[in-house]
Amino acid sequence: MVPALEAILAKSKNMVFFGGAGVSTESGIPDFRSVDGLYHQKFRYPPEVMLSHSFYETHTAEFFDFYRNKLIVHGAKPNAAHLRLARLERQGVCKAVVTQNIDGLHQAAGSRTVYELHGSTLRNYCTRCGKFYPVEFIEQAAGQGDGIPRCTECGGIVKPDVVLYEEGLDEQTMENAVRAIAAADTLIVGGTSLAVYPAAGLLRYFRGDDLVVINKQPTPADSMATLVLNQPIGQALREEGNP
Incomplete structure (x- = not known):
């Protein structure tokens, strides 16, 4: 639990989460670019x-x-980050999850509005x-x-x-993601190096109050963020008393 993050979430009425491979590594799914x-x-x-x-x-x-x-992958289960985002959606705070992942773990955790870019x-x-x-x-x-x-x-x-290399992203999914990010008052970017385009370019549509970046390594968005947390995303999003 991170008090500064919880304070941002407490005042947010329209939060959108944008995530990458780092969200699923805590579920045992390896990413692409780490060692x-x-x-x-x-x-x-x-x-x-x-x-x-x-x-x-x-x-x-x-x-x-x-x-x-x-x-x-076999046997992977949603981790603390997936579960918290699903709870935030049920509470009316998280309006959408935009993900670069292809594993379906956000839906398995209970999130319903999920835009799967890839x-x-x-x-x-x-x-x-x-x-x-x-x-x-x-x-x-x-x-x-x-x-x-x-x-x-x-x-x-x-x-x-x-979406394979050399293939374009689905236009409707991109439009939905852009619309959600543009309407958000808080954007949480988690588990992504922001190195893959055009997905990483979605951040430029955010016009809200608080940009939060949660990633083990620095990202190009850190300098624009209200809050930067260099730690595992499940650890950052976990609530006391919840998995």
């Missing part, structure tokens, strides 16, 4: 190549093998007929033929509903 992150592991190709639209098109089986091994591993769709499939369908394809998940209706490839 132990995906970008520091050794693969046949760089991760940003293997998670690109071009690689998906030209090395489809290898893409799915990498995707299943590195982006689908999509979700939990949604998968046939690129030919549009039929949706759960994440288990992608996993089960690992033991079938070339490992490429194919639609049971039309045989089209079932693609994860995540």
